Amino acid sequence: MIRRYLGNYNSFTCTAGQCPDTCCSGWMIEIDDASLEKYALLKDTNFELFNNKIDWTLNTFIRRENGDCSFLREDGLCQLQRTLGEETLCMTCDKYPRHMEEFPGVREYSLSISCPAVAEDFVALSETISFAEESDVVSDNDDYPDFNELVYNKLIDLRQLFFQCLKSNNVPFERKCAGIHSVLVDVQEHLDFGQWANCDENAPKLISQSSGYQLSSLEAFVTFRTLEPLRDGFIQWTRSIEGLVALADTAAMTEFRNSIPCLELLKTNLCYYFIYTYFCGSIYDDYVYAQGQQAIFNTQLIEYLLFGKWLENKKSLSKKEASEIIYKYSRELEHSNDNLILLEQLLDQANQ
Numbered sequence: 001m002i003r004r005y006l007g008n009y010n011s012f013t014c015t016a017g018q019c020p021d022t023c024c025s026g027w028m029i030e031i032d033d034a035s036l037e038k039y040a041l042l043k044d045t046n047f048e049l050f051n052n053k054i055d056w057t058l059n060t061f062i063r064r065e066n067g068d069c070s071f072l073r074e075d076g077l078c079q080l081q082r083t084l085g086e087e088t089l090c091m092t093c094d095k096y097p098r099h100m101e102e103f104p105g106v107r108e109y110s111l112s113i114s115c116p117a118v119a120e121d122f123v124a125l126s127e128t129i130s131f132a133e134e135s136d137v138v139s140d141n142d143d144y145p146d147f148n149e150l151v152y153n154k155l156i157d158l159r160q161l162f163f164q165c166l167k168s169n170n171v172p173f174e175r176k177c178a179g180i181h182s183v184l185v186d187v188q189e190h191l192d193f194g195q196w197a198n199c200d201e202n203a204p205k206l207i208s209q210s211s212g213y214q215l216s217s218l219e220a221f222v223t224f225r226t227l228e229p230l231r232d233g234f235i236q237w238t239r240s241i242e243g244l245v246a247l248a249d250t251a252a253m254t255e256f257r258n259s260i261p262c263l264e265l266l267k268t269n270l271c272y273y274f275i276y277t278y279f280c281g282s283i284y285d286d287y288v289y290a291q292g293q294q295a296i297f298n299t300q301l302i303e304y305l306l307f308g309k310w311l312e313n314k315k316s317l318s319k320k321e322a323s324e325i326i327y328k329y330s331r332e333l334e335h336s337n338d339n340l341i342l343l344e345q346l347l348d349q350a351n352q
Helices: 033-042 079-084 091-095 116-124 149-166 173-192 217-226 232-247 250-259 263-284 288-312 319-334 337-350
Strands: 002-006 098-103 106-111 131-135
Touching: 002 263, 091 098, 098 263, 106 263, 116 263, 116 319, 149 173, 149 263, 173 263, 173 288, 217 232, 217 288, 217 337, 232 288, 232 319, 250 288, 263 288, 288 319, 288 337, 319 337
Parallel strands: 002 106
Antiparallel strands: 002 131, 098 106
């Protein structure tokens, strides 16, 4: 088995009750089948603990009116874990913010930037992020029906090309986006016509685009408003920020970019994160353009949010504020499969 780990995956430690914004609130936590069966057995001898805590029809933890998981204690810790032990946690709660993508003989691991601690580490990075690779003798016994190994290998090569592009020194981020976008459009066109074998033939040339690629703030915010809102407070804030950004001119954006140290590096690492995490997953649904374009979309929309906060603060932005915006945006997207799918569909339609 080949295993790839993005960034500091193996050294992550949960801050638990010290977390500024618990992951046990604001989203519907699904319970895997094995854990659900375990809870069904445990509830007979722990009635008070489980009473009105689990929706046995939806296979989720019941949320309180404020969005908190019904097991969340006032001290920020999990009542289920503290009472019956860590081994009783469901798969989601046990693994988060750890994320894994599965391919034949390959497992790719990353930490979700929807976690405040991970987002904070992201903002603090002083160099371009990368992944480590190792292998072991564990066999992959899962089935992958209709898996197209030819296309998958093409996607791996394309992703590596994108990574090399993102790591290019002295190249503005928008020019990197232009190259990646051009490749995505061309590859998707080849795939749509069944030209798998040579779908990447133009990639080396297209990746070196000289012009920039920048989503308009209107396009970015309109698309974002289409998604299902998970946290009203953050969504309401983005509405006010959208207005500030719309009224700002290019000179203000230039001043913002020049005033924030390591902004280019942050954008590069965010784009790298989204490409690493989602791009090769397009092997399962053929949305190659959309899965790549969402990395550009997410990164540029996050920049608009950071820009808006800078404007709101009268031209200042702290690292703490930046990390908060990043993890809150990520939660709106990555904590909802419906939103991930919808964004993929919207970006695919925009390429028609």
